[in-house]
Structure formats: structure tokens, C-alpha cells
Amino acid sequence: MSPYMAYDQYVMLDGNGNPVVFDDDGTSLDSFRSSHLMVIRADVATEISKTFARSLILELRQIEAEGKCLAALGEHHVRVAPNGKVKLRGVQILSNPLPAARLAYLQQNYHSASTIIDGLFGQRIPPDIQHLTYLMRTDFAVRAMFPIHASLVPMTSYPALYKELHDYVKFKIPKHHFHAILLVLQNVPNVANWQQVVSTNSVLSTTLNFNQGSSYTIPTNIYNQTCLYPEQKTALRMLGIPKGNQISITPYQIALIRPLRFFDFKRNRIAHRMEAGLCANGMTLQRYFSAKGSDIVTRVRFPLVIPYIQLELQRRGLLSQLDLNPLFN
Structure with missing residues (x-):
């Protein structure tokens, strides 16, 4: 049996285990980034950018909770709904890696997600978002707090x-x-x-x-x-x-x-x-x-x-x- 499994109804694998991606109702990350303001004055993240970052992290948390991990994660895997929520498309999910390998993949998944989040803001990454993405790259042990990191809380x-x-x-x-x-x-x-x-x-x-x-x-x-x-x-x-x-x-x-x-x-x-x-x-x-x-x-x-x-x-x-x-x- 292939170690890969399809991720939601938008992805299937061909005979070689490569993903075949169908069109969906989201937009590309580039399109989302060019059509929305990510930072307001004084380097405070906008609500839609916080929604994006949190939903991306929640996707990873859900995959981890199922005992799985991603083989790789890049910007081309990200589709964004009008409200800023993320869905991953065309990713390969490893369903039964060895524990040590799964741990290494998960660490890389969060590292990749931090790069995607930083890239969302370009040269104006708010300080609290920087704190979050730094932890995502360097402190895997505290990942349970990533979805509730203060940088992602709505201003209200x-x-x-x-x-x-x-x-x-x-x-x-x-x-x-x-x-x-x-x-x-x-x-x-x-x-x-x-x-x-x-x-x-x-x-x-x-x-x-x-x-x-x-x-x-x-x-x-x-x-x-x-x-x-x-x-x-x-x-x-x-x-x-x-x-x-x-x-x-x-x-x-x-x-x-x-x-x-x-x-x-x-x-x-x-x-x-x-x-x-x-x-x-x-x-x-x-x-x-x-x-x-x-x-x-x-x-x-x-x-x-x-x-x-x-x-x-x-x-x-x-x-x-x-x-x-x-x-x-």
C-alpha cells in the first residue's frame, strides 16, 4: 500500500503516487496577498491575515492529531477562501511513517508554515507575528500554543x-x-x-x-x-x-x-x-x-x-x- 493518502476531495493520486489537483473555490496565495491588506498602521496584522495564519496552523494541528504528517509544504499547496481561511491542495500526507521520521516531517511542516506566514507580510512582519513564526521554527515542543498565540487573536x-x-x-x-x-x-x-x-x-x-x-x-x-x-x-x-x-x-x-x-x-x-x-x-x-x-x-x-x-x-x-x-x- 502506498504510504501516501489523498487530502480531501480535491486531491487524488495517479498511478505513480503523484497528486492530481482539481480546481476549487479558493484563490492562490499570490492572488490573496495582492488583493488584501495584511498590515495596518504601526505594524499590526489585519484580521484577515490573522485568520489566514491561524487556519494554516490549525490544518497542521489536525493532520498531526490524526497521526500523520506532510511530505512537503509550500506556497503552491495553499488555497485561500474569501474569508482568509486556508485549505491545502495537492499535498501528500504520510499516513504511516516511523515515529522518528514523522517527528522530523512535522518539524519541517511547521518550519515551512512559518515561512509561508512570514511571506504573507513581506518586509512588514508585525513583532508579535515574528515571535510566533520564530517559535514555529525553533521550539517545536510548544506547538500546542501556536493556534492560540496572542498575535492571532482578533482585536475585539x-x-x-x-x-x-x-x-x-x-x-x-x-x-x-x-x-x-x-x-x-x-x-x-x-x-x-x-x-x-x-x-x-x-x-x-x-x-x-x-x-x-x-x-x-x-x-x-x-x-x-x-x-x-x-x-x-x-x-x-x-x-x-x-x-x-x-x-x-x-x-x-x-x-x-x-x-x-x-x-x-x-x-x-x-x-x-x-x-x-x-x-x-x-x-x-x-x-x-x-x-x-x-x-x-x-x-x-x-x-x-x-x-x-x-x-x-x-x-x-x-x-x-x-x-x-x-x-x-
């Missing part, structure tokens, strides 16, 4: 995705994982100097400057203090650290509080995003303000925050406990 679900992850990380997972993720955030672009990044944008700075920014100060120690003062106690409580008998904050605790302030700022921004658009009377919105605009500027200035959180959760075996798929549909 972007705030809900952060809220879901924030609350899960802060309140549900073991505290040592929470603390480790906070420390990782310090390495994400624009996070170490996040207040400076935020202060130059009027939409974001409204949240930062609420109560004169007191919510985001670092409660450093005071000379000759004899006990923790209220702001320090609150910070430790938010970290889930018992204060015990300590009289001052340790350097390690300060190192956790710094990213915690940013971590909570992004959550607070969602809850208070409409306040930035209020007119002076406090009753009506400014003409050109929109919640979507607030979400876009947050995504532009901090494009890798959610992907880094997801990746840390995935590597710790914690991401699968969340059902994020509804946010991507």
Missing part, C-alpha cells in the same frame, strides 16, 4: 485575552510560577521603562496618572524604618508573600514589585480605557476616541507581553488549563 478579543491571562496568573497558579513570570516580563521590550513609554501617549497616560500615579510607585525602604509601611504590606499581599516579622522590603521583593506594577497597569487600562476619551464635562466621549484605538495603541507599544506570558505558561505546563479558543473564533 485582545482585552479579554489579557484579562484572562492576568487573573489566571495572579490568582490561580502557584505563587512561585507567578513570581517567575513577573521576572521574565522584565526582559520584554518596553517593559523595563514602561512608565516612560506610556507617558508619551495621552490615551494610556490617563490610566497611569489616576490618583497621581500612586498605584504604580515602588514602595522602597525609608531610612531607619522599623516596620513595613502600608504600601509595602499591600505590595507583598498582591504578590502572595507573607510579611512575617520583616521590617523592610528585600531587593528580591522590589524586583518582583516593579513588573507587578506594569502587569496590573495593563489590566487596569482595560477597566478604565473609556475614561481617556471623556470630554471635559465627563459625560460624553471625544469625537475620534474609541475603545479599539486604546487597544491598538497598547498592542503597538507592548506587542510581546502576552506572547511572553503565554510561552512561560506553556513551558510550565499551565497554559492548557485555560480554554482560550473561544477568544480566537
Whole structure:
């Protein structure tokens, strides 16, 4: 029996095992790419480009779930429906390769898919898409998160995705994982100097400057203090650290509080995003303000925050406990 099998009704194999491809209702990748905008201003992927990338990844995930793999994957195998969803045509599916060979083929399949996705954007690959395709090429072990990578979430679900992850990380997972993720955030672009990044944008700075920014100060120690003062106690409580008998904050605790302030700022921004658009009377919105605009500027200035959180959760075996798929549909 041939190791190849046909992939859906549009493909059959000739006597030599070569695919014969029939016309279908999709368009070629070149045609799709030339007729749709893939990136909006400030390098944010359009919704149709995200649909394309996610559906391509889901095709591979389905093939893998069936215990199979592709012999090869290239742009000429891709057909695209009007809504951006991908179907593979003319591919050869290996139905019974040896385990080691299947693993090698699957790795190559995801690598090829990453090249196709990058090619969709040309010279303007958004930073979060770059993060996704880099993982597809280099970190096969985390492939379960590829279809729910933050770069692919619709803009309408972007705030809900952060809220879901924030609350899960802060309140549900073991505290040592929470603390480790906070420390990782310090390495994400624009996070170490996040207040400076935020202060130059009027939409974001409204949240930062609420109560004169007191919510985001670092409660450093005071000379000759004899006990923790209220702001320090609150910070430790938010970290889930018992204060015990300590009289001052340790350097390690300060190192956790710094990213915690940013971590909570992004959550607070969602809850208070409409306040930035209020007119002076406090009753009506400014003409050109929109919640979507607030979400876009947050995504532009901090494009890798959610992907880094997801990746840390995935590597710790914690991401699968969340059902994020509804946010991507």
C-alpha cells in the first residue's frame, strides 16, 4: 500500500503516487496577498491575515492529531477562501511513517508554515507575528500554543485575552510560577521603562496618572524604618508573600514589585480605557476616541507581553488549563 493518502476531495493520486489537483473555490496565495491588506498602521496584522495564519496552523494541528504528517509544504499547496481561511491542495500526507521520521516531517511542516506566514507580510512582519513564526521554527515542543498565540487573536478579543491571562496568573497558579513570570516580563521590550513609554501617549497616560500615579510607585525602604509601611504590606499581599516579622522590603521583593506594577497597569487600562476619551464635562466621549484605538495603541507599544506570558505558561505546563479558543473564533 502506498504510504501516501489523498487530502480531501480535491486531491487524488495517479498511478505513480503523484497528486492530481482539481480546481476549487479558493484563490492562490499570490492572488490573496495582492488583493488584501495584511498590515495596518504601526505594524499590526489585519484580521484577515490573522485568520489566514491561524487556519494554516490549525490544518497542521489536525493532520498531526490524526497521526500523520506532510511530505512537503509550500506556497503552491495553499488555497485561500474569501474569508482568509486556508485549505491545502495537492499535498501528500504520510499516513504511516516511523515515529522518528514523522517527528522530523512535522518539524519541517511547521518550519515551512512559518515561512509561508512570514511571506504573507513581506518586509512588514508585525513583532508579535515574528515571535510566533520564530517559535514555529525553533521550539517545536510548544506547538500546542501556536493556534492560540496572542498575535492571532482578533482585536475585539485582545482585552479579554489579557484579562484572562492576568487573573489566571495572579490568582490561580502557584505563587512561585507567578513570581517567575513577573521576572521574565522584565526582559520584554518596553517593559523595563514602561512608565516612560506610556507617558508619551495621552490615551494610556490617563490610566497611569489616576490618583497621581500612586498605584504604580515602588514602595522602597525609608531610612531607619522599623516596620513595613502600608504600601509595602499591600505590595507583598498582591504578590502572595507573607510579611512575617520583616521590617523592610528585600531587593528580591522590589524586583518582583516593579513588573507587578506594569502587569496590573495593563489590566487596569482595560477597566478604565473609556475614561481617556471623556470630554471635559465627563459625560460624553471625544469625537475620534474609541475603545479599539486604546487597544491598538497598547498592542503597538507592548506587542510581546502576552506572547511572553503565554510561552512561560506553556513551558510550565499551565497554559492548557485555560480554554482560550473561544477568544480566537
